[in-house]
Amino acid sequence: MQENINHPETILWLRNLSKTYRSREGEVEALSNLCLKIAQGEIIGILGPNGAGKTTAVKLIMGFIKASRGEIFFKEKELQPAQARPLFGYLPESFRPNPNLSVGEYIRMQNNLAGPATTGTRRVESATQITTLLHQVGMAPFAGRRISRLSKGMGQRVGLAQALAGSPELMILDEPTSGLDPIGKSEVIDLLLTLKKEGKTILFCSHILAEVERLCDRIGIIVGGRLRFLGKVDDFLALHQAHDLDQAFKKEVKCAIS
Template identity: 45%
Template sequence: MDAIRCQGVCKDYRVGFWRRRVRILHDLELTVRAGETFGYLGPNGAGKTTTIKILLGLLHPTAGCAWLCGRDASRPEARAAAGYLPETPTFYDYLTGEEFLAFMARLAGLARSVAREQIPALLDRVGLSGAGSRQLRKYSKGMLQRIGMAQALLGNPALVILDEPMSGLDPIGRKEIRDIMVSLRKEGRTVFFSSHIIPDVEMLCDRVGILLGGRLARVGRLDELLGTEIDSVEVTLAGLPPEAAATDGALAPPLVQGDRVQLRLRAEAEVDALLRRTLAAGGRILSVVPHRRTLEEIFLAEVAERGRR
């Protein structure tokens, strides 16, 4: 069974004084399989949060349908299997971390005894075990994000939906959230998270969807998107005059630093010829580094392509 399915989902908002209709999501077709970590990538305003809110029944789609774990996403019972961390979450300031989690546990339908077991364990898991009795108004931004993550994990949901979980966090906070996401994957849970931080997506995801202007531009496994072919090869040589290193296959002019020359070549055949020439001329080969396309390059290429259209 698919953890998430969107079929022809469109969303219009009415904006301005004349209530002009603006389409935010265009005919979205998306499937997230159970147990996978899916990164929903897109620039600000692409429609990532809108998609998530439709999945959670917080927004009504203008057209199309969405399902969570096989259930109509507009029905409250569909959300029983999901945990959700909103973007920049706000909580009840006057509650302590433990009181807040106890309240959310009751909303999740957990028995009191189960909640009593889970709350200390979750506080420990998100690194807040010493702060459970402190009021939320005294939490830092990173701590709020972590308590938000803890409430999303209450009841061990099969599906965890995280909206920009790393936004606004310092490098340590980001690593902690990333570690939790990795552990969720190991536990076999489905993680659907939106982000515009590409290295995070590249590091964590099984599959990626790129959303641009409300349209799903690309979707697939990371290795499918990145490809296995080598995009270019970076060669660093020494003890060779720059003119000897000149080659037609260079993607950019050679970079010279002292007696070192750095070149970026397109084809592997040109690399072989250059290396042979270098050795014949008495030069040294310092490094040969193959480069594949990064997700960032794919993402930027998609954005540029959309800009041209």
């Protein structure tokens, strides 16, 4: 990809993004000079062990925290921290919706917050949007069910539905399959694959490797706040002469900390 932000395909550009947390206990450099461009329609997975800096990167992208250095561009515009990102859909690492609401009530609320979606110039009715969101994540039959009575996998689906509210151009998902059993994981990955086919641009992070192979156009490997690799899964395997991602990842982490 060219360096120019005007490249038509680039939707998000992180330039030398760095974050140092400062507290009474001292300083933690959680992210150092992260450079990353995401193209329209791409799914990119940011992989790294716990504490690698993945959530920090996500929070910077979402504007929840302020970068120590570096810039974030969405399309042509530089984004400021604390500035609303109406075109971004977001699934936080710990997604905890109000357990007393029904799925339908919760999605209606999120949909109202996200603002009206449009098809061409026509405004889509709110009820239609809610039905579409529930269908998209396979939760339409459970619209009346209380959130407190959902399985973890169903809860993540609700999380993805709220991230899809308002038809975002970019989805930022922090560990979308964390805490799910193998079936739940597989269901969420299938759902992300469907979204990919629909042309959504998705950045997600994960410390689980197996899932990214069939999902991502490119992966970024981050260890100790530094991006160690960015490219296709096959190229990462070749680099480490590894048969699977798990093996290559272990080699990379070992190499990073030695």
